[in-house]
Amino acid sequence: MKKLILCVLALLCALPYLSAQDDSKKGKHNKKASADTVQVTNVTGEENASVDLSEGQSDDSESGDNHFIPGLLHSSQDIYANNTSYTFSIAYFRARGLDNKYQDVCLNGFGMNSMITDRASYSQWGGLNHIFRYPENIANLNEAAFTFGNVGGAINYNLRASFLRRQLRATYSMSNRTYNNRVIVTGATGLMKNGWSVAGSLSGRFGHNFSYVEGTTYNSLAGFFAVEKKFDDANHLNLSAFASYTSRGMQANAVQEVYDLLDNHYYNANWGWYQGKQRNARVRTTCEPVILLTHTYAPKSNKIQVQSTIATSFGRNNTTALNWYDVPDPRPDYYRYLPSYQINNGDTNYYYPNIFNYWASNDESYTQVNWDKMYEVN
Numbered sequence: 001m002k003k004l005i006l007c008v009l010a011l012l013c014a015l016p017y018l019s020a021q022d023d024s025k026k027g028k029h030n031k032k033a034s035a036d037t038v039q040v041t042n043v044t045g046e047e048n049a050s051v052d053l054s055e056g057q058s059d060d061s062e063s064g065d066n067h068f069i070p071g072l073l074h075s076s077q078d079i080y081a082n083n084t085s086y087t088f089s090i091a092y093f094r095a096r097g098l099d100n101k102y103q104d105v106c107l108n109g110f111g112m113n114s115m116i117t118d119r120a121s122y123s124q125w126g127g128l129n130h131i132f133r134y135p136e137n138i139a140n141l142n143e144a145a146f147t148f149g150n151v152g153g154a155i156n157y158n159l160r161a162s163f164l165r166r167q168l169r170a171t172y173s174m175s176n177r178t179y180n181n182r183v184i185v186t187g188a189t190g191l192m193k194n195g196w197s198v199a200g201s202l203s204g205r206f207g208h209n210f211s212y213v214e215g216t217t218y219n220s221l222a223g224f225f226a227v228e229k230k231f232d233d234a235n236h237l238n239l240s241a242f243a244s245y246t247s248r249g250m251q252a253n254a255v256q257e258v259y260d261l262l263d264n265h266y267y268n269a270n271w272g273w274y275q276g277k278q279r280n281a282r283v284r285t286t287c288e289p290v291i292l293l294t295h296t297y298a299p300k301s302n303k304i305q306v307q308s309t310i311a312t313s314f315g316r317n318n319t320t321a322l323n324w325y326d327v328p329d330p331r332p333d334y335y336r337y338l339p340s341y342q343i344n345n346g347d348t349n350y351y352y353p354n355i356f357n358y359w360a361s362n363d364e365s366y367t368q369v370n371w372d373k374m375y376e377v378n
Contacts, residue, residue: 095152096140102152108159108240108294109146110309123286124313126244127203127222130169130186132157146307159240159292161197161228166190178248179218180207195230203244213251215271215280220246236296243289243315249280250319257340258333261359262367269333272369281322281369288315322369330374332367 084093094100105112105120112120125132138144138154146156166188173182181204188199205220222244229237252270259265271280292311297304322330335341339359342352358366 098152100152102150104147104150104152104154106146106154106156107290107311108238108292108309109156109307110292110311111147112290121286121288121317123246123317124244124288124290125222125224125242126246127182127184127205127220128201128224128242128244129203130171130184131159131164131199131201131224131242145305159224159226159242160236160238160294160296161188161199161226161240162191162230162236162238164188164190164197164199164226176211178211178216179205179220180211181205191230197226197228197230199226200224205246208249213266213268215249215268215278216251217249217278217280218246219248220244234297234299236298238294238296239292240294241289241291243287245285245287247283247285250282250284252282252333254333255335255338257338258359261339261356262362267333267367269331269367270369272332272371273364274371279369279371282320284317284319286315286317288313288317327377330369332369337366 084095100120101113101118103120112124114121136144136146136156136158138149138156140153141149141151142153143149144154144156147154167186167190169184169186171182171184174180175182184201184203186199186201189197191197201222201224203220203222205222206218208215208217211218222242224240224242226238226240228239231237250270251268254267254269258267258269270282271278273279290311290313292309294307294309296308297306324330329336337355339352339356342348342355357363
């Protein structure tokens with residue numbers, strides 16, 4: 001019985017080698033074709049790039065199977081990580097139930113997790129998708145070369161100018177989510193003969209015409225610049241700087257009574273009409289520029305690579321809000337301004353009919369922030 005088990009195990013172990021030899025023979029047979037077209041992934045920024053390989057170019061190894069690229073080497077997240085990190089973000093999904101403060105986020109090996117919240121602020125580089133598109137992802141507690149790691153994994157963004165391929169790229173996108181329009185322009189020289197590399201990117205996001213929620217305006221402008229000098233084969237010095245200014249109107253929660261009266265689950269009590277324009281009382285403004293100076297020592301031996309980064313971040317992250325003292329609450333959905341409050345006080349003939357009609361007809365001078373009245377009172 002033991003001999004039978006050993007024979008089966010030996011056969012199973014030999015199958016991959018037999019299959020590899022068979023694939024090798026097929027590869028040699030296919031070399032006779034005049035040209036092959038192989039779909040590859042360009043890890044520096046081009047998806048589905050089609051590359052024509054002639055017979056001489058494709059014959060780099062005896063087996064001819066050098067076109068195979070393992071999935072783990074692709075510089076993108078797997079299907080599970082892609083869907084859970086964005087599609088499920090609205091449901092506050094947490095991989096393995098871990099909060100995002102347990103994930104280390106690095107730029108050129110420099111940790112970007114806040115010392116106050118323990119979380120990285122992705123709004124610092126919002127809109128710079130061409131630059132921050134292909135991070136190095138380390139899942140869970142697997143080893144990483146750029147940090148000690150964390151239980152929630154680690155991410156590193158390479159912002160060296162020489163890392164970006166030579167390009168002049170422009171992207172325009174339309175959306176009905178947070179913003180409506182996005183424009184990105186990116187240029188890079190790659191590594192030039194004089195040892196210099198320069199890269200830059202500009203991005204703009206704006207619009208609120210197609211938003212589901214009224215009053216949630218969005219305006220953003222972001223920029224990135226990097227320059228790198230190659231002194232010799234082992235020493236590189238890179239300076240990177242980027243900033244993302246974002247100003248967006250926020251949505252407020254409301255009670256079910258308001259949603260039922262207006263028959264609208266996208267009601268937002270934060271905004272009101274002021275001088276013919278929608279004005280939001282709660283606007284979040286973010287602008288926290290980052291500057292990084294990185295020195296990389298990578299000798300030809302490839303036995304060791306040392307990367308040293310010094311960085312600074314400054315700016316502001318604030319939110320506006322209504323403030324009042326010894327005056328009626330200016331919020332339109334305050335509970336005393338709802339029909340239910342009048343009913344609870346036994347009033348169904350005096351104030352109740354008017355208040356109910358205001359809400360039922362969606363009179364925006366009552367159901368939204370009345371800026372003109374606030375200025376008049378003050």
